Structure formats: C-alpha cells, structure tokens
Amino acid sequence: MNPFVVLIVGILILLLLIVKFKMNTFVSLVIVAFLIGIGLxxxxxxxxxxxxNGIGAQLGELSIVFGFGAMLGRLVANEGGAYRIAHTLIEKFGKKRLQVAIVLASFIIGIALFFEVGLVLLIPIVFAIASEAGVSVLYLGIPMAAALSVTHGFLPPHPAPTAISASLNANTGKVLLFGIIIAIPTVYIAGPLYTKLARKIVPDGFERRGNLTALGPQKDFKLDETPSFGLSVLTSLFPVVIMALTTIYELTVHGGIKPKNPSLLDGIISFVGSPVVAMTISLLFAMYTMGWGRHRPSKEIMGALEDAVKSIAMLLLVIGGGGALKQVLIDGGVGDSVKTLFTGTALSPLLLGWLIAVVLRVALGSATVAALTAAGLVLPLMQQSGVDPALMVIAIGSGSLALSHVNDAGFWMFREYFDLTIKQTVLTWTVLETLISISGLLGTLILDAIFH
Known part of the structure; x- marks a missing residue:
C-alpha cells in the first residue's frame, strides 16, 4: 500500500480510538503503531x-529528565516558592504593569512546572490579584496562558521540546537559547498585545469572574513563611541555568563544534550540561533549598517526590507510545517517502515540520503526540537539508500548539477556570495558541536565515 495512504488511515484510526471510543492515548498509540507497521x-x-525500540529509545533519557523535573517543580510549589515568585513580581511592577508581572511569573514558574500544574497553581493567584486591582480575570489570564504555553512548546525540560530534541539529536542547551530568543516576542504578541484585540472581539468574556471551585481545595500560604524570592527563582531555573551556561561555553570556546581532543574542562562541562546530569544536580539542589534547608523531614520530601511521579506516570507512557509510532514510521519507510516527495521543492523543511505538526495537532489534540510523530516524519528530510536540529525542534514545537480546540485538555481547562462559553474559549484560548504557533514559526525562519 502507498505509505501516505497507510499514514492517513492510521491517523484516522488513532483519532477514532481517542475521540470516539475514549480509549487511553498510550494504548491507542501502540495499537496504531502495530496497524501502520502491518499496512506498510x-x-x-x-x-x-x-x-x-521506539518506546525504549524515547524514554531512556527522558524518564529521568521528566521525572526529576516534575519532582523539582513539586518541591517549589509545595513550599510556596511559586506563590512567592508571583506575589513579589506583582508587588514590584505595580498595578499599571500587572500583565508584565504575570508574564514574568508565569514564564519562571512555567519552566519549572508542567503546563497543567502551572495553570492550576497560578489561577488562584491571578484571580486574587485581579479582584484586588479591579481588573478582569481574563485581562491577566491571557498573558498567563501565553507564557505557560510558550514554555510548554519551546523550552526544555518540558515534554515535547525535550522529546523532539532527543528524536532529532538536537543540542538541548541550544534549543533552550533559541527557544528563549523566540519566546520573548511570541509571549508579547499572544499575551499583552492580543489581550487588547480580544477585549474588542469578546467584550462579554472580560466580564466573567471565573470559576475557582473547578480547582478544588487550595493550599494557603503566608508570604513570610515561604522561601525568599531569589532562592525560589534560582531553584526553579537551576536546570535552565546549567544547560544554558554549558551551551554558551561550547559556542564561544569551540564555535559549537565538538573538539576532537577535548580537555578535562571540556569533558566536565559537557557532562554537567547534559540534561540528565543537569536535572539530577538541580533536583538535589531543590531538595536542599525547598526541603532540608527549611528543616523539612526527609519523609515529607520523599512523599512530595512520590506524588510528583504519580502525576506524570501516564504522560511518560504517552510519550513512549509516541516514540513507538515514530519508530514504526521511520522503519516502515514513511520518513523516506516524505523526503522523496519534497526533494527538490522550494518548501523549507522547517515549514514542512511545522505544517505536519499543525495537522496532527488539529486531528489528535495532544501537542506531545503531534510533535513526536512530526519529528519521525521530517528527520530524513532535515538530515538531507542541513537545517539546524535545534531550530527544527522549535518549528515542530510551535506547530504542535496551533488551533487547540475541543479535543485538547487545555481548551477545557481554560474554559472551565475562566467560566467561558465555547465561542469565547475559541476566540481567546484557540486564537492565542495559534498566534504562538505562527510567531514561533516566523522566529525560527528568521533565525535560520541569520545562522544558515
């Protein structure tokens, strides 16, 4: 059978299993991987x-990065570190620049926490500040969601960018640096800038007061009992700092090319900057700053770590399932068929990777699954074209955020928490996600033109 026909039928079956029959995403991915393999x-x-091999290769490095990342985020959240970051920034920036404060807080917290956890943690803070300042919850909610989404789609150690980096053999630190460069204008466009337009498009949405009951019981923090602002920020960003410093060293000292005869210093820096080691060091640091250093018993710290792992167990399996599907697509020759189809065309591989991720995102809902599948399809094309793998990671990550609608959990969370109608959610959440996607693509194309 034609590989493209098999791929399309496979994706339709996956969509049917997840959306129509409400089957578990991991189980659906494995079933479809087998069916596509037979069809090919x-x-x-x-x-x-x-x-x-697909599941093993995907989860080998990522299980530690995700697991330790979730643990670090949980420790910061449980001790009130995220609460301290948000309140301090809002206090410093004042009422006139509340959106900037929310964006910065969401960006810092978003790097340490998975999207859904960051959303649940920040919404009560956003609601309290909106009430105190006399502004709409959506006025602060849109910039918050934009910052959290950008970290989720562009920046390691988040699931999709880290998983695609592993699939495409991209330098994680480089992905992080390029991701931050593109993220800054992207968050501004989809956050504060779009809020002005959204106010005119959905004025009734800005009159809503939100729905805090959807979050369940909330943990109350007293500001003076939480860790200091500096320590909270440092702990949250510790893995980012390590990976970024390593990449800067490699780019400035060796021009981004691995030396044939590395010195002892080169070896140490390369070792410390690898995602697995960076996350291990960062977790140990967090266990001290958010645990033992605050006189918390080891039992309490280990309990927080166990809770964090429980919360990401299914996500890890889904990523493994995405890896299985990706490997079958590569081994079955679909990637080569894509390469043959687009050989000699003027279409940029970055644009192609983005387009494939957009189509899969619209069909499947899951940003992570869309990103992993797209990575498997464009890998041969990327190797042939000489595109920087770090830029391809961000292009695919951007595409995987586009056009979020009713098959995406994020869509329903945003609707529920901000108490919006379906139409209002589409005009706020769906549009801001699509703006992030398009801005991310434009950013990667500009960087590709500069560095190519």
Missing amino acids: GMPLDKIATSVQ
Missing part, C-alpha cells in the same frame, strides 16, 4: 522490535 508491509517480527 513490515515483517511482523520487526514491527514488535520497532515498537519496543
């Missing part, structure tokens, strides 16, 4: 091997 005519024993 792969030897049956090789399909099972591809699925196993």
Whole structure:
C-alpha cells in the first residue's frame, strides 16, 4: 500500500480510538503503531522490535529528565516558592504593569512546572490579584496562558521540546537559547498585545469572574513563611541555568563544534550540561533549598517526590507510545517517502515540520503526540537539508500548539477556570495558541536565515 495512504488511515484510526471510543492515548498509540507497521508491509517480527525500540529509545533519557523535573517543580510549589515568585513580581511592577508581572511569573514558574500544574497553581493567584486591582480575570489570564504555553512548546525540560530534541539529536542547551530568543516576542504578541484585540472581539468574556471551585481545595500560604524570592527563582531555573551556561561555553570556546581532543574542562562541562546530569544536580539542589534547608523531614520530601511521579506516570507512557509510532514510521519507510516527495521543492523543511505538526495537532489534540510523530516524519528530510536540529525542534514545537480546540485538555481547562462559553474559549484560548504557533514559526525562519 502507498505509505501516505497507510499514514492517513492510521491517523484516522488513532483519532477514532481517542475521540470516539475514549480509549487511553498510550494504548491507542501502540495499537496504531502495530496497524501502520502491518499496512506498510513490515515483517511482523520487526514491527514488535520497532515498537519496543521506539518506546525504549524515547524514554531512556527522558524518564529521568521528566521525572526529576516534575519532582523539582513539586518541591517549589509545595513550599510556596511559586506563590512567592508571583506575589513579589506583582508587588514590584505595580498595578499599571500587572500583565508584565504575570508574564514574568508565569514564564519562571512555567519552566519549572508542567503546563497543567502551572495553570492550576497560578489561577488562584491571578484571580486574587485581579479582584484586588479591579481588573478582569481574563485581562491577566491571557498573558498567563501565553507564557505557560510558550514554555510548554519551546523550552526544555518540558515534554515535547525535550522529546523532539532527543528524536532529532538536537543540542538541548541550544534549543533552550533559541527557544528563549523566540519566546520573548511570541509571549508579547499572544499575551499583552492580543489581550487588547480580544477585549474588542469578546467584550462579554472580560466580564466573567471565573470559576475557582473547578480547582478544588487550595493550599494557603503566608508570604513570610515561604522561601525568599531569589532562592525560589534560582531553584526553579537551576536546570535552565546549567544547560544554558554549558551551551554558551561550547559556542564561544569551540564555535559549537565538538573538539576532537577535548580537555578535562571540556569533558566536565559537557557532562554537567547534559540534561540528565543537569536535572539530577538541580533536583538535589531543590531538595536542599525547598526541603532540608527549611528543616523539612526527609519523609515529607520523599512523599512530595512520590506524588510528583504519580502525576506524570501516564504522560511518560504517552510519550513512549509516541516514540513507538515514530519508530514504526521511520522503519516502515514513511520518513523516506516524505523526503522523496519534497526533494527538490522550494518548501523549507522547517515549514514542512511545522505544517505536519499543525495537522496532527488539529486531528489528535495532544501537542506531545503531534510533535513526536512530526519529528519521525521530517528527520530524513532535515538530515538531507542541513537545517539546524535545534531550530527544527522549535518549528515542530510551535506547530504542535496551533488551533487547540475541543479535543485538547487545555481548551477545557481554560474554559472551565475562566467560566467561558465555547465561542469565547475559541476566540481567546484557540486564537492565542495559534498566534504562538505562527510567531514561533516566523522566529525560527528568521533565525535560520541569520545562522544558515
């Protein structure tokens, strides 16, 4: 059968299983990986091997990065570090620049916490500040969601960018640096700038007071009992600081090329800057700053770590399932078919990666699954074109955020918390996600033109 027909039928079956039959995403991905392998005519024993290899390769490094990342975020959140960051920034920036304060707080917290956790943590703070300042909750909610989404789509150690970096063999620190450069204008466009337009498009949405009951019981913090602002920020950003410093060293000392005869210093910096080691060091630092250093018993700290792992167990399996599907697409020759189809065309591989991720995102809802599948399809094309893998990671990550609608959990969370109608959610949440996607693509194309 034609590889593209098999791919399209496979994606339709995946959509049917997840949306129509409400089947678990991980189970659906594995089933479809087997079906696509059979449809592509792969030897049956090789399909099972591809699925196993795909899951193993995907989760080898990422299980530590995600697991330790979730633990670090949980420690910061449980001790009130995120609460301190948000309140301090809002106090410093004042009422006139509340949106800037919310964006900065969401960006810092968003790097340390997964999207859904960041949203649940920040919304009560946003609601309290909006009430105190006499502004609409949506006026602060849109910039908050924009900052959290950008960190989720562009920046390691988040699931999609970290997983695509591993798939495309991209330098994680470089992804982080490029991601931050593109993230700054993107958050401004989709956050504070779009809020002005959204006010005219959905004025009734800005009159809503939100729905805090959807969040369940809230933990109350007394500001003077939380960790200091500096310590909270440093702990949240510790893995980012380590990876970024390593990349800056490699770019300035060796021009981004690995030396043939590395010195002892080169070896140490490369070791410390690898995502697994950076996350391990950062977690140990967080266990001290948010735990033992605050006289918390080890039992309490370990309890927080266990809770964090429980919260990401299914996410890890979904990423593994995405890896299985990606490997079958590569081993079955679909990636090569994509390469053949687009060889000689003027279409940028970055634009192609973005487009594939957009189509998969619209069909499947999951940004992570869309990103991983797109990575498997464009890998051969990227290797042939000489595009920087770090830029391809951000292009695919951008595409995986576009056009969030009713098959995406984020859509329903935003609607529920801000008490909006479906139409109002589309005109706020869906539009801001699409603005992030387009701005991210434009940013990668500009950087590609500069560095190519």
